[in-house]
Amino acid sequence: MVPTSYYLVLSAVLFGLGVVAFIFKRNIITIFMSIELMLNAVNLAFVAFSRALGQLQGQVFVFFVIVVAAAEAAVGLAIIIVIARNRGTLNVERVDSLKH
Amino acid sequence: MTLQIAVFLILAAVAVAGAVSLILQRHPIHSALSLIVVMVALAGLYLLQGAEFIAAVQIIVYSGAIMVLFVFVIMLLNAGEEERTNLSRMARFVGVPLGVVFLLEVAYWIARATSHMAQASTQAVSTRDLSTLLFREYVFPFELTSFLILIALLGALVLARREDSD
Numbered sequence: 645m646v647p648t649s650y651y652l653v654l655s656a657v658l659f660g661l662g663v664v665a666f667i668f669k670r671n672i673i674t675i676f677m678s679i680e681l682m683l684n685a686v687n688l689a690f691v692a693f694s695r696a697l698g699q700l701q702g703q704v705f706v707f708f709v710i711v712v713a714a715a716e717a718a719v720g721l722a723i724i725i726v727i728a729r730n731r732g733t734l735n736v737e738r739v740d741s742l743k744h
Numbered sequence: 745m746t747l748q749i750a751v752f753l754i755l756a757a758v759a760v761a762g763a764v765s766l767i768l769q770r771h772p773i774h775s776a777l778s779l780i781v782v783m784v785a786l787a788g789l790y791l792l793q794g795a796e797f798i799a800a801v802q803i804i805v806y807s808g809a810i811m812v813l814f815v816f817v818i819m820l821l822n823a824g825e826e827e828r829t830n831l832s833r834m835a836r837f838v839g840v841p842l843g844v845v846f847l848l849e850v851a852y853w854i855a856r857a858t859s860h861m862a863q864a865s866t867q868a869v870s871t872r873d874l875s876t877l878l879f880r881e882y883v884f885p886f887e888l889t890s891f892l893i894l895i896a897l898l899g900a901l902v903l904a905r906r907e908d909s910d
Contacts, residue, residue, distance in 0.1 A: 646752045646792065649858040653851045654756045654789075658782070660847040661763040668835060671826050673772045673818055677779050680810065681763060684786055687798075695793045696861055700877050706798050707878065710805050711889045715896035717810045721817045722903035728821045734772075735827065 651692035658685035672727065672734050676720055683713050751792060759785035770825045772818050776811060783807045797871040 662685060665678035687706045694702025724734070731739055762781035769775045783806045790799035878886060 656850045664843040665767045674775045718896045718900040722900040
């Protein structure tokens with residue numbers, strides 16, 4: 645069997661990479677994708693704990709996380725479309741009308 | 745090393761490689777494809793842990809629906825490559841070392857804190873048990889999510905509608 649800590653370390657690494665991508669990327673769509681990566685990393689930890697503790701609640705929670713992520717993706721991408729239409733750019737460094 | 749650990753290491757390497765590729769690719773469509781690789785590898789890891797239902801949902805909803813939506817929007821907006829700025833060059837020299845140190849630190853402490861945890865239990869959970877739990881104990885949150893999706897649908901429609909149509 646694969647020890648639970650292996651899964652948790654992988655989950656932490658993926659979450660950290662998601663944070664790095666969130667900070668590094670300047671395209672708003674890629675930033676949004678890194679949020680999805682972080683959600684996936686958390687899901688992996690949920691399933692690993694569900695398996696380790698022998699309880700199904702973790703998997704139920706993963707199911708709800710996926711549903712909420714789908715709803716979030718729909719609304720978030722609609723917002724991105726509005727930003728692209730109003731500002732004419734997807735670069736977050738150029739969406740700075742509050743600064744000027 | 746057992747077969748399961750070998751499969752885990754392969755899938756984990758694929759997932760991490762996909763996540764790194766998500767960061768390194770400059771074109772959003774390449775990042776989206778890298779993210780799909782991560783999600784498929786994670787579905788394999790769910791299968792390895794005996795969570796077949798979650799693995800199937802991961803493939804169908806995440807790689808199937810959500811990522812198709814992303815790719816669709818990238819093509820709709822005709823998103824091009826990211827442009828480089830002075831700040832992004834600085835981020836490479838300051839951010840990459842900090843990110844690597846952060847990852848190693850977190851991985852070390854999690855490995856240390858959870859190494860005493862019992863090995864994963866062997867009894868497989870069936871999709872039947874999962875659905876019983878979902879539709880008995882968690883039926884109210886389940887119905888609530890359908891409401892949430894309805895609201896998200898309406899919100900997306902209202903937001904993405906063209907203003908000049910009226």
